[in-house]
Amino acid sequence: MTKINVTVDGVSYHDDVEPRTLLVHYLREQVGKVGTVVGCDTSNCGACTVDLDGLSVKSCTVLAVQADGSEVTTVEGLAGTDGLDPMQQAFHDNHALQCGFCTPGMIMAARDLLRHNPHPSEEEIREGIEGNLCRCTGYQNIVRAVQAAAGAAAGAAAGAGAAS
């Protein structure tokens, strides 16, 4: 067992983990963040995507011990008392989910995409989320959601600019 200290969705955890424990299993089984899910064993599906110190990672490719001292944000850490994260809202508004299993990872990956490219083209969005598989939506509404979230962010920035 190894001691780790990880902040998950704003709460600090001090835990003993087996060195082989993957971050996704630590999050699900020890921290109880079951919103993050496992869809494959080869890091193809992206359902387990979370933020690790501001970087988007597939949490099945990271050992829990590697997250020692880090800050992790999962889909459960996005919505606050003031409502949904803009990407969550955009997924809802654009019917960008059906069964919802890939959705937490997809939302986390899409947020990361906009962080690095706030105004992506459709092609850039499709490339940006190709590490996350979805079987229900045909991706079209996910692309729309990301476009809407980008537009909302741009609109918010413009609004902030006008106010200042």
Add this chain to the structure above:
Amino acid sequence: MTAVSDRPEAEIGKARRRKEDQHLITGRTTWTDNMVLPGMLHLAILRSPMAHARITSIDVSAARTRPGVVAAFSGQDFAETQGSLPCAWPVTKDMVNPGHPSIAVTQVNHVGEAVAVVAARTKAEAQDALEAIEIDYEPLPVVLDMEAALADGADLVHPDNTSSNKSYTWVFDSGEAGTGGKMEDALSGAEVTLTRRFIQQRLIPSFMEPRSVVVQPQGDGVLVHSATQIPHILRTMLALTVGIPEHAVRVVAPDVGGGFGGKIPVTPEEVLTTLMARRLGKPCKFTESRSESLMTAHHGRDQIQDITITAKRDGTVTGLDVHLLADMGAYLRLVGPGVPILGAFMYNSIYKFPAYRFVCDGVFTTKTPTDAYRGAGRPEATFAIERIMDELAAELGMDPMELRRKNWIRHEEFPFTTVCGLTYDSGNYEAATDRALELIGWDALRREQAERRERKDPVQLGLGISTFTEMCGLAPSRVLGSLDYGAGGWEAASVRVLATGKVEVVTGASAHGQGHETAFSQIVADRLGVPFEDVQIIHGDTQSSPKGLDTYGSRSLSVGGIAIVKAADKVIEKARRVAAHLLEASEDDLEFEAGSFSVKGSPGSSVALGEIAFAAFTAHNLPDGMEPSLDSDAVYDPVNFSFPHGTHLCAIDVDTETGMAKIRKYVCVDDVGNPINPMIIEGQVHGGLAQGIAQAMFEEAVFDDAGNLTTGTFVDYTLPSASDLPSFTTDRTVSPSTDNPLGVKGVGEAGTIASTPAVVNAVVDALRPFGVTDVRMPMTPERIWRAVQGGAQ
């Protein structure tokens, strides 16, 4: 009393955002694998690495000594107590069913079959302990090829209890059935006869949530949580298979992450976990890995289709002769044998064929069993007919669209009884087709195609057509009975108006992503005249929803939705009696509108449904003899299937030098009857298109010569990603069903059924100048390139 309505507009037809989304986008979900129970044990399953072998020895004792392990068993430990997994569709009286153990006892018949099981405190400990199990196999010959499997002297998959690898032969002949002419006459009198072989490759449904099951012993019974499409059927089947009284089995399907038919059967894992929980007296959980899922959750399609079409020189089709080989894999699953039989009724599609014959052989091989996958038999049928219509057009030198127009059922001919004996209630193939041609700009694309052919552009343009219909709303129970299916096709619902006026609706149609809660709420809101937000849909738990036949075959709306309407109408009728009593009026003088009863001609005298519900709750002042509470149940058995249809068009650029094909435009016009929620319809179509296009271009389950699945991970089994697919243009025409009160038809499978032939027709169209008449699916760049070169495909 006052008439109050704060609902200004109809809910049906509105693109309502989904009620289901909130917990899914915030991660507050109830996937089965999330469940943690006191004392719960985790199971790991040792799976056969051999496709076909006798188990000569197995020793699990060392596994029992590993850390955290509570129990380890082999199939021998369950030899006496496990029943065969159920197959509910014996399609012929003499169908051979060798039985299907949930864990192999003496012999394995496909790679991935369970041979031993370990229960431990953690999943990791259970998996570690699998390594300590010693097992010896004596290999048997693998049986992979269906034609070889049927040859004289072939090695048998089940040598101990079958005499051949054929499970059944199922035949339909329109001449014998009296629904059309004799195929023999069509063949002997034909001016043109064309024969083709099409291969429906094996696919894997690939729902995103791996299957998971948690079983808690409860007294003499069990509480089962499972990622299943069929909680009600699973309850009955577990009772029969494991030998527990049905009333002691409760099945819950919590959030279920997709199905596509892949979560229909009663799985070995569900039965084995139940056996373990009962034997150990503790809650047990099994969650599969993706590799286990790809190997052992059932596969779909896998048919060889030999098709002969007969026609006159002017393009009038006179007959269709179909012979299928359908790979059952090693065992018969719940509805596996019936999948090609469902397709049998769809080969004539939207066309007026005078004669039709269909013969299907179900064949055993040493591969993963097959069962329903999105569309189940109907995509295969549509593919074959739409491909051979294109080939016939080429043979006759006709435009493929003109050939279709010449043969399809015209709008004014509905209702129309087909050569299979089905009666299509409504449809308008002309309208959907004309709209699709307009949307894609067909004529301009044809001109561009001609220009590019003329200048020998290395990137050729192909235009593909797929017109289709399907039979949804499975199904009238009598029809299922005539096809020897082991259950009915009805659906159940309850509508309860609570004391406060809020409405609870119980449905037997269990959801796994389709948006039932939203669509059903819209229907109830309109029917009862209550706010959408005031309706709660309850489903997926056999305790709160005791009756039902679950979700498959696009039946939720056109069967489950109608059951809800029937229950709501009963509630309204009871409410009418209460209203008449309260208003001291005659029932006949009352009209119900926007959630209120009012006396005709005196709008000031009215009473709202919520007030009636409260009166029915207090029961202080009800008509004599009336039972308190305002609720009702209904069970609806559909009078007919529903028949959505559509026209899908695909324009594709095919690089003849590299074999790369890229969809440039995809347009579909679907007619699903009256739309309840256009947003949900569009989403279902998108997802279906992705799966159908994936069959055409990407996906195939491949076995090597030893029977190993070589596409056993998502690295090898190519699910399309966002960058593999285009954006689609979708539109609708509306031909309301005349067989149900909502006029709805069903949409879940449309995209998958129609898109596969549209894409293959487009690629073949691009390459026809190169002498290409077919490209085998999935049309990988290599296969397309070889087709251009005239080599093996």
